[in-house]
Amino acid sequence: MIRAALIALCIGIALPACADPDPAALAEAAAKRLETAAMELDRADSARNRVKALSETLRAYEDGLEAMREGLRRVTLREAELAQVLQARETEIAQLLGVLQSISATPAPVLVLHPDGPTGTARSGMLLADVTPALNEQAARLRTQLDEVSTLRSLQQNAVATLEKGLDGVQQARTRLSQAVADRTDLPRRFTEDPVKTAILIASTETLTGFASGLTDIADNESPGSLPDIAHRKGVLPLPVQSVVLRRAGEADATGITRPGLILATRPRALVSTPSAATIRYQGPLLDYGNVMILEPQAGLLFIFAGLDVVYGITGQVLPAGSPIGLMGGEDAEIGAILAQAGKGAGAEATETLYIEIREDNAPVDPATWFVTGKDN
Incomplete structure (x- = not known):
């Protein structure tokens, strides 16, 4: 009976290898990234350039939380895969354990004895010598995968505390960044905004094109010249934000409407930054676009970002590349929602949209000619 079981088990039991590249390692690396972001947050307030330091910290938190969500998703999927396989092969695994227990409990001389005499005993010994390494290999594989299930479940339990710290840290980073931007006094200003002219322009404007064409009229005491040419970039x-491309220029939405700009899907409260040094030509609500930031990297070129919830800066200021210009709307997902999404094999929802339009000499051009948008987006 033992001999038949040995043959069956050596042929039949083989659990699949991990499909994802070590989900446990990905989750642990994400947790370390969040720990690093927390240490950076503690140092950011004492940095010489608080705005820059806090912006980098906020991006680190966003990267870490995204990595944590993805790691948790892979961990959950892998744990479910292993649990399903182990459950489906419960009978075979029990049989393997029974055979191994029988072998370990039987003295070696008795184990190889055969009722057919010396010839049968010799054959039995050779069979046992052949199948024992295979049995050991199957037992080692089973032990490894059971250990993996235990590790994955432990990571899922620890993820709650890690996510709590990460979400608390990212909220602190946003609050401190907003304060640092408000306290900033070292940025040059190319002009001051005339609020009366701005109000008249907004009231008389029906299109983004009309508003953009009148921007120079709202500036007082503007310094001559322009920022350096960025054509080489x-x-x-x-x-300007961690995102995926939702619609490209000229692509129709569900209602058939097309726009000359790019629509990005972002996560709630994502940080938006200027991709190059630029002058703030306008910031605030406009038409039906929500809060809008209009940047002028050089004369005749405008970058328009629409759909922000919070905007940073003062009209006329000159921002260095990478400076924060605002935050997207929405609310951070609750921990329960993140865990539920991971359990369903889903990532974090990109529920907010940012519209990007680029105008050269007041004519719209495809933003894909300026930005790296990715081939798969």
Whole structure:
């Protein structure tokens, strides 16, 4: 009976290897990234450039939380896969354990004895010598995968505390960044905004084109000249926010409406930054676009970002590349929602949208000619 079981088990039991590249390692690396972001937050307030330091910290938190969500998703999927396989092969595993227990409890001389005499005993010994390494290999594989299930479940339990710290840290980073931007006094200003002219322009404007064409009229005491030409960066500018492309220029939405700009899907409260040094030409609510930031990287070129919830800066200021210009709307997902999404194999929802329009000499151009948008987006 033992001999038949040995043959069956050596042929039949083989659990699949991990499909994802070590989900446990991904989750642990994400947790370390959040720990690093927390240490950076403690140092940011004492940095010489608080706005820059806090912006980098906030991005670190966003990267860490995204990595944690993805790691948790893979951990959950892998744990479910292993649990399903182990449950489906419960009978075979029990049989393997029974055979191994029988072998360990039987003295070696008795184990190889055969009722057919010396010839049968010799054959039995050779069979046992052949199958024992295979049995040991199957037992080691089973032990490894049971250990993996235990590790994955422990990571899922620890993820709650890690996510709590990460979400608390990212909220602190946003609050401190908003205060640091408000306290900033070292940025040059190319002009001051005339609030009366701005109000008249907004009231008389029905389109984004009309508003953009009148921007120069709202500036008082504007310094002559322009920021350096950035034509050499055309096509390689980073997108202003972590996002995926929802619709490209000219693509129709569900209602058939097309726009000359790019629509990005972002996570709630994501940080939006200027992709290059630029002058703030306008910031605030406009038409039906929500809060809008209009930047002028150089004369005749406008970057328009619409759909923000919070905007930073003062009209006329000159911002260095990478400076924060605002936050997207929405609310951070609750921990329960993040865990539920991971359990369903889903990532974090990108529920907010940012509209990007680029105008050269007041004519719209495809933003994909300026930004790196990714081939798969």
